[in-house]
Amino acid sequence: MIVFWILAVVTVAGALSAMLLRNVVHCALALTVAFAGLALEFLRLDAQFVGFAQILVYVGAVAILVVFAILLTRSSETPQTGVFSRTWLAGLVVAAAVFSVLAWAVLQSGAALPHESAAPQVTVAEVGNALMSRYVLPLEIVAVLLTAAMIGAVIVAMHEKKEAK
């Protein structure tokens, strides 16, 4: 329980500072802290695959992508004015609405599922077996989608290069 509270505080603090800090790169690093906190939370729940995938994908790749995007698109100078946008009230309402829908869905899901006496033990091997047998079609569809997205990205990049010449 103590571990949960430490992780929760770290995660929420990371997410909050990602929102409130002025320097964009600091925000990106704080976001990474939130990602890592979430990953540890998954590991604490014995979801090894999700936890490690979270670190591998979010901390290893998405954070780097965010950082690259910041450095390549705009200067990472600290803005002098405040960091709140003018439509912060509308943003807050939208965020609260999304959060309440998600929370409602999570709280309702307990009734929809059959009651299980013990927490299920999901090992990485079982996740792999399930992906390769029962869920092989969704997996393939996602793979095709990602490949298409990658080819699309390459084509976009190539097009720009030709015009520049």
Next chain:
Amino acid sequence: MANTLDQIFVLLQHWILSLLPVWLQPLAGALLSVIAIIVVFAALFAISVLLERKGLGRMQNRIGPNRVGPLGILQPVADGIKALIKEDVVPYNADHVVHFLAPILLVVVVFMGYAVLPMGRNMTFVPMDAGLLFYFAMGASAELSVFMAGWSSRNKYSLLGAMRAIAQMISYEVPLLMSSVVVVMMTGSLSLDKIVAVQNQYTWGLPHWFIFTPMGLAAFLMFAIAAMAETNRSPFDLPESESELIAGYFTEYSGFKFAEFFLGEYVAMLSISGLGTTLFLGGWSAPLEVLSFVPSWLWFFGKIMLSICVYIWLRGTFPRLRQDQLMNFAWKFVLPMTLLNLIVAGLWRFLGEGWLRWVVCSAILLAAYIIGGRTGMKSEHFGPRSYRYAE
């Protein structure tokens, strides 16, 4: 006797724990393993630095360090004292918090990888079901610390070095993962202990190491290349190329923080050698069945140090790559080869026992290597270097 010697560290840990009260034992056991890992690999770091300075010296027709202690073997101690008592200079404009955190994060993340490496029989700190996944998750986090170091220094060379390093690490992480997947396909497990156990069998006194299969050998070569790039070692040391970038992302680090980066680099090198050993070279298993009486940990550390010697040898032999060569090599040659290797590994599984699969798999890989290499070389234009300037 041989068995006792093999398990000597495990027995030692049990003996120390038996002196403590029961409630303290789990915590003390973990602490003991962590201390052992840190001490052993810090010592290996010192040895490999000395080996590198001596070996490189010989390769470059120099003598190398020979002043401190007999034959210069106390040089790492002197280096350590120098790093500790040097002034810690932080640039005025630097982002102090991030600048301070970057080397610490690197060292922590790099040492975390050792948690899952089996260093001998029953000598894995955390025998995890998804050990390989854990290792790569930790390896991916190291990129962030490189970025933090380069960005927080507020130095254009540092930032350039960091960007190069991250681009290189991301590009070579893909082949690194892909070549390891071959081993996972052959064992059917992500657990490093299981991978070693599968390789620790003998036919006619010869081991079942994965390097002795066609796709295992191909995967090992690509793994070695990718590992060298991942640890920013020469010939892939563009991120820290002294002549162009004045040491890249750790230009602005001095004193102990610089030592931390240095430690991080060497410990990462030792750790990835350990992973390569575990995946392809049979981990702690003996190379011949008759040699099984030698303690398992001795084999593991011997194999690691042998890999370090190869690293040093390559550093003394090869010139540094250019950025475009580096990227082309990763994406146009190594990555397609690893993908083909995955298909070959599947083929190996379905061709069944017998000599046929050896011939077919070797032929496919060899043909792909020759054709890929030839076409790749043809499109390269070897001539005087041309420069294109930004408009």
